[in-house]
Amino acid sequence: MSYYEPYSELSDAAREFDRVIQSLVEELDAINLYNQRADVTKDESVRALTLHNRNEEIEHAVMLFEWLRRSTPEFDAQMKTYLFTSPPITEVEEIATGGAGAADQAESAGSGSLGIGSLKK
Ligand SMILES: [Fe+2]
Structure with missing residues (x-):
């Protein structure tokens, strides 16, 4: 969790928003990590495994994006424009x-x- 303001002053909604944002950061980092491992390995079985894991993390990240879309109208509006x-x-x-x-x-x-x-x- 990365709080920029005193935790005690944050609303429940802001705390939940932070949880989801932090989870999304972690999922995106894991996607990058597995993608790099798949990219460099010389072992095809390790490449298959790390790509599988990367793709699982993509699912997790998209689920978090969907939570943000449902909970934050500005995400919904931007996604409707761009996606x-x-x-x-x-x-x-x-x-x-x-x-x-x-x-x-x-x-x-x-x-x-x-x-x-x-x-x-
Ligand atoms: Fe994940």
Whole structure:
């Protein structure tokens, strides 16, 4: 747990949020660890095992992301904007909000619709 403010002053919700964030950091670190071990091993059975473990950790990380999405509207909104889209990531927000790049995107797609759903391919 990494508290930046006195624990006694934190609400129950902030404490639970911290638990999930810390768990996510640990899962992402474990993914990186197993990925590196799989990358360097010369033993195919060790590579298979470490990749299996990496993929298990990916599941755990995504479950934590889903908890954050359900509990924090800002995560939900950002995930709805960015996840499962296909344009360049740096252009997704502008397209989703109908910014300057949206017209170009619609033109190249041959579509008059710019709904968020249209980004999800
Ligand atoms: Fe895990």
